[in-house]
Amino acid sequence: DVKVTQSSRYLVKRTGEKVFLECVQDMDHENMFWYRQDPGLGLRLIYFSYDVKMKEKGDIPEGYSVSREKKERFSLILESASTNQTSMYLCASHGRDSSRYGYTFGSGTRLTVV
Amino acid sequence: QKEVEQDPGPLSVPEGAIVSLNCTYSNSAFQYFMWYRQYSRKGPELLMYTYSSGNKEDGRFTAQVDKSSKYISLFIRDSQPSDSATYLCAMSYAGGSYIPTFGRGTSLIVHP
Numbered sequence: 001d002v003k004v005t006q007s008s009r010y011l012v013k014r015t016g017e018k019v020f021l022e023c024v025q026d027m028d029h030e031n032m033f034w035y036r037q038d039p040g041l042g043l044r045l046i047y048f049s050y051d052v053k054m055k056e057k058g059d060i061p062e063g064y065s066v067s068r069e070k071k072e073r074f075s076l077i078l079e080s081a082s083t084n085q086t087s088m089y090l091c092a093s094h095g096r097d098s099s100r101y102g103y104t105f106g107s108g109t110r111l112t113v114v
Numbered sequence: 115q116k117e118v119e120q121d122p123g124p125l126s127v128p129e130g131a132i133v134s135l136n137c138t139y140s141n142s143a144f145q146y147f148m149w150y151r152q153y154s155r156k157g158p159e160l161l162m163y164t165y166s167s168g169n170k171e172d173g174r175f176t177a178q179v180d181k182s183s184k185y186i187s188l189f190i191r192d193s194q195p196s197d198s199a200t201y202l203c204a205m206s207y208a209g210g211s212y213i214p215t216f217g218r219g220t221s222l223i224v225h226p
Contacts, residue, residue: 004157031212040122042218043202058213090157094212101146101165101206103214105157 003027004106006091012112019078021109023091031094032074033103034058034066036087043090049074081113117141120203120217129226133190137203137217140184144215145208147179149188152200152219161188161201193224 007022025032033048035058045058047066055066063085067075074093078085091106120137127133135149145166150158164170167181176189186205190197200221206214 033213040218043216045213048213092157101148101160101163103148103150103158103160103204105150105159108155108157110155 004091004093004104006089006106006109008109009107010110010112012114013078013081015082015113017078017081017113019081019111019113021076021078021089021091021111023074023076023093023106024072025074025091025093025104026072027093027095027104028071029093029095029104030071031096032068033092034064034074034076035090035092036060037090037108038087046076078111081111083113085111086113087111117215118203118205118217120220122218122220124221124223126223126225127193129193129195129224131193131224133193133197133222133224135188135190135201135203135220135222137186137205138184139186139205139215141205141215142181142184143207144205146206146214147177147186148204148206148214149175149177150202150204152202154199158202190222193222195224195226198222198224 034046035043049068065077089109092103148163149161152158174191178187200219202219203217204214
Protein backbone atom coordinates (compact mmCIF):
# COMPACT_ATOMS: atom_id res chain seq x y z
CA ASP A 1 0.00 0.00 0.00
CA VAL A 2 1.10 3.54 -0.74
CA LYS A 3 1.93 5.38 2.38
CA VAL A 4 1.91 9.11 2.82
CA THR A 5 3.28 10.01 6.21
CA GLN A 6 2.89 13.36 7.87
CA SER A 7 5.37 13.93 10.64
CA SER A 8 2.99 15.35 13.24
CA ARG A 9 -0.67 14.61 14.03
CA TYR A 10 -1.14 17.62 16.29
CA LEU A 11 0.86 20.83 16.58
CA VAL A 12 0.39 23.94 18.69
CA LYS A 13 2.42 26.98 17.67
CA ARG A 14 2.54 30.61 18.67
CA THR A 15 1.67 33.53 16.42
CA GLY A 16 4.72 34.65 14.45
CA GLU A 17 6.56 31.33 14.66
CA LYS A 18 7.96 29.69 11.54
CA VAL A 19 6.30 26.31 11.17
CA PHE A 20 7.42 23.32 9.13
CA LEU A 21 5.03 20.54 8.16
CA GLU A 22 6.71 17.49 6.67
CA CYS A 23 5.29 14.89 4.32
CA VAL A 24 6.98 11.75 3.00
CA GLN A 25 5.63 9.23 0.49
CA ASP A 26 7.11 5.81 -0.25
CA MET A 27 5.78 5.00 -3.74
CA ASP A 28 8.02 7.07 -5.96
CA HIS A 29 5.14 9.39 -6.86
CA GLU A 30 5.96 12.38 -9.02
CA ASN A 31 3.15 14.65 -7.83
CA MET A 32 2.66 15.88 -4.29
CA PHE A 33 0.12 18.31 -2.85
CA TRP A 34 -0.67 20.31 0.25
CA TYR A 35 -4.28 21.07 1.17
CA ARG A 36 -5.94 22.65 4.14
CA GLN A 37 -9.37 21.53 5.27
CA ASP A 38 -11.74 23.73 7.23
CA PRO A 39 -15.35 23.11 8.30
CA GLY A 40 -17.75 24.42 5.69
CA LEU A 41 -14.96 25.25 3.25
CA GLY A 42 -13.81 21.78 2.26
CA LEU A 43 -10.40 21.04 0.82
CA ARG A 44 -8.40 23.97 -0.52
CA LEU A 45 -5.18 23.50 -2.47
CA ILE A 46 -2.22 25.47 -1.14
CA TYR A 47 0.71 24.29 -3.28
CA PHE A 48 1.65 21.33 -5.38
CA SER A 49 4.79 19.94 -6.96
CA TYR A 50 5.17 17.76 -10.05
CA ASP A 51 8.90 17.15 -9.71
CA VAL A 52 11.88 17.73 -7.46
CA LYS A 53 12.54 21.45 -6.94
CA MET A 54 9.38 22.31 -8.87
CA LYS A 55 6.40 24.00 -7.23
CA GLU A 56 3.14 25.52 -8.35
CA LYS A 57 0.74 27.75 -6.44
CA GLY A 58 -2.68 26.40 -5.68
CA ASP A 59 -5.77 28.39 -4.76
CA ILE A 60 -4.58 29.83 -1.44
CA PRO A 61 -0.75 30.13 -1.39
CA GLU A 62 -0.55 33.38 0.59
CA GLY A 63 1.36 32.98 3.84
CA TYR A 64 2.82 29.63 2.81
CA SER A 65 5.84 28.33 0.96
CA VAL A 66 6.99 24.82 0.07
CA SER A 67 10.16 22.89 -0.47
CA ARG A 68 10.82 19.72 -2.45
CA GLU A 69 14.49 18.81 -2.36
CA LYS A 70 13.89 15.06 -2.70
CA LYS A 71 11.25 13.22 -4.67
CA GLU A 72 9.72 11.55 -1.62
CA ARG A 73 9.53 14.62 0.62
CA PHE A 74 7.37 17.73 0.34
CA SER A 75 7.46 20.33 3.09
CA LEU A 76 4.97 23.07 3.81
CA ILE A 77 6.31 26.18 5.54
CA LEU A 78 4.29 28.80 7.36
CA GLU A 79 6.66 31.75 7.30
CA SER A 80 5.01 33.58 10.21
CA ALA A 81 2.11 31.64 11.67
CA SER A 82 -1.14 33.46 12.25
CA THR A 83 -4.33 32.40 14.02
CA ASN A 84 -6.21 32.19 10.71
CA GLN A 85 -3.85 29.39 9.71
CA THR A 86 -5.30 27.14 12.40
CA SER A 87 -6.55 24.23 10.33
CA MET A 88 -6.21 20.59 9.34
CA TYR A 89 -3.36 20.23 6.82
CA LEU A 90 -3.40 17.29 4.45
CA CYS A 91 -0.60 16.08 2.21
CA ALA A 92 -1.40 13.94 -0.84
CA SER A 93 0.48 12.29 -3.68
CA HIS A 94 -0.13 10.42 -6.90
CA GLY A 95 1.92 8.96 -9.70
CA ARG A 96 1.62 9.86 -13.38
CA ASP A 97 -0.26 6.63 -14.15
CA SER A 98 -2.98 7.37 -11.61
CA SER A 99 -2.95 11.13 -11.88
CA ARG A 100 -6.63 11.41 -12.81
CA TYR A 101 -8.11 9.36 -10.01
CA GLY A 102 -5.54 8.14 -7.51
CA TYR A 103 -4.80 10.61 -4.72
CA THR A 104 -3.37 9.07 -1.57
CA PHE A 105 -3.68 11.30 1.45
CA GLY A 106 -1.74 11.37 4.67
CA SER A 107 -3.48 11.28 8.04
CA GLY A 108 -3.30 15.01 8.42
CA THR A 109 -1.73 17.50 10.81
CA ARG A 110 -4.08 19.47 12.99
CA LEU A 111 -2.34 22.80 13.57
CA THR A 112 -3.46 25.26 16.21
CA VAL A 113 -1.88 28.72 16.23
CA VAL A 114 -2.34 30.59 19.50
CA GLN B 115 -22.45 28.41 -8.67
CA LYS B 116 -19.76 26.11 -7.39
CA GLU B 117 -18.34 23.56 -9.82
CA VAL B 118 -19.24 20.67 -7.50
CA GLU B 119 -22.15 20.76 -5.07
CA GLN B 120 -22.56 18.31 -2.22
CA ASP B 121 -25.05 18.47 0.63
CA PRO B 122 -23.07 18.61 3.90
CA GLY B 123 -25.68 16.70 5.92
CA PRO B 124 -25.46 15.23 8.43
CA LEU B 125 -27.35 12.26 7.06
CA SER B 126 -28.47 9.97 9.87
CA VAL B 127 -29.72 6.45 9.07
CA PRO B 128 -30.35 3.24 11.01
CA GLU B 129 -28.03 0.29 10.64
CA GLY B 130 -28.94 -1.84 7.62
CA ALA B 131 -30.40 1.04 5.59
CA ILE B 132 -29.49 1.79 1.99
CA VAL B 133 -27.65 5.09 1.85
CA SER B 134 -27.56 7.38 -1.16
CA LEU B 135 -24.92 10.12 -1.32
CA ASN B 136 -24.94 12.55 -4.21
CA CYS B 137 -23.04 15.30 -5.98
CA THR B 138 -23.99 17.57 -8.81
CA TYR B 139 -21.53 19.37 -11.04
CA SER B 140 -21.58 22.04 -13.71
CA ASN B 141 -18.53 21.29 -15.90
CA SER B 142 -19.35 18.74 -18.58
CA ALA B 143 -15.63 18.21 -19.27
CA PHE B 144 -15.16 16.11 -16.12
CA GLN B 145 -14.45 12.49 -17.02
CA TYR B 146 -13.16 10.86 -13.82
CA PHE B 147 -15.42 10.66 -10.79
CA MET B 148 -14.14 9.63 -7.39
CA TRP B 149 -15.49 8.96 -3.93
CA TYR B 150 -13.35 9.37 -0.83
CA ARG B 151 -14.22 8.36 2.72
CA GLN B 152 -12.83 10.37 5.62
CA TYR B 153 -13.08 9.20 9.19
CA SER B 154 -12.92 11.76 11.96
CA ARG B 155 -9.41 13.20 12.46
CA LYS B 156 -8.02 11.16 9.56
CA GLY B 157 -7.13 11.88 5.94
CA PRO B 158 -9.50 10.94 3.09
CA GLU B 159 -9.05 7.51 1.50
CA LEU B 160 -10.06 6.68 -2.04
CA LEU B 161 -13.09 4.36 -2.05
CA MET B 162 -13.67 3.99 -5.75
CA TYR B 163 -13.62 5.83 -9.04
CA THR B 164 -15.42 5.62 -12.37
CA TYR B 165 -14.50 6.85 -15.79
CA SER B 166 -17.20 8.57 -17.83
CA SER B 167 -20.73 7.25 -17.38
CA GLY B 168 -22.05 4.06 -15.88
CA ASN B 169 -21.98 2.07 -12.69
CA LYS B 170 -19.23 0.46 -10.69
CA GLU B 171 -19.75 -1.94 -7.82
CA ASP B 172 -17.38 -2.92 -5.02
CA GLY B 173 -18.90 -5.01 -2.27
CA ARG B 174 -21.60 -2.98 -0.55
CA PHE B 175 -20.68 0.17 -2.48
CA THR B 176 -21.99 1.21 -5.89
CA ALA B 177 -20.92 4.36 -7.73
CA GLN B 178 -23.16 5.75 -10.43
CA VAL B 179 -22.51 8.51 -12.94
CA ASP B 180 -25.18 10.22 -15.03
CA LYS B 181 -23.33 12.62 -17.29
CA SER B 182 -26.48 13.81 -19.03
CA SER B 183 -27.78 15.11 -15.69
CA LYS B 184 -24.31 15.99 -14.32
CA TYR B 185 -25.10 13.92 -11.26
CA ILE B 186 -23.12 11.25 -9.43
CA SER B 187 -24.16 8.96 -6.61
CA LEU B 188 -22.64 6.58 -4.12
CA PHE B 189 -24.93 3.89 -2.74
CA ILE B 190 -24.10 1.94 0.39
CA ARG B 191 -26.11 -1.23 0.98
CA ASP B 192 -26.62 -2.76 4.43
CA SER B 193 -25.01 0.24 6.07
CA GLN B 194 -22.96 -0.35 9.22
CA PRO B 195 -21.95 1.95 12.09
CA SER B 196 -18.39 1.63 10.75
CA ASP B 197 -19.58 3.46 7.61
CA SER B 198 -20.07 6.59 9.71
CA ALA B 199 -17.71 9.11 8.13
CA THR B 200 -17.61 12.07 5.78
CA TYR B 201 -17.84 11.17 2.10
CA LEU B 202 -16.25 13.47 -0.45
CA CYS B 203 -16.85 13.35 -4.17
CA ALA B 204 -14.15 14.53 -6.55
CA MET B 205 -13.91 14.97 -10.31
CA SER B 206 -11.14 15.50 -12.80
CA TYR B 207 -10.51 15.93 -16.50
CA ALA B 208 -9.17 13.34 -18.92
CA GLY B 209 -6.58 15.82 -20.21
CA GLY B 210 -4.98 19.06 -19.16
CA SER B 211 -4.94 19.80 -15.45
CA TYR B 212 -4.89 16.71 -13.24
CA ILE B 213 -5.95 18.61 -10.13
CA PRO B 214 -9.34 17.24 -9.05
CA THR B 215 -12.23 19.38 -7.91
CA PHE B 216 -13.65 18.23 -4.58
CA GLY B 217 -17.09 18.52 -3.10
CA ARG B 218 -17.23 19.73 0.50
CA GLY B 219 -18.29 16.34 1.80
CA THR B 220 -21.42 14.78 3.31
CA SER B 221 -21.35 13.62 6.92
CA LEU B 222 -22.98 10.19 7.35
CA ILE B 223 -24.03 8.76 10.70
CA VAL B 224 -25.19 5.15 10.86
CA HIS B 225 -26.70 4.42 14.26
CA PRO B 226 -27.09 0.91 15.69
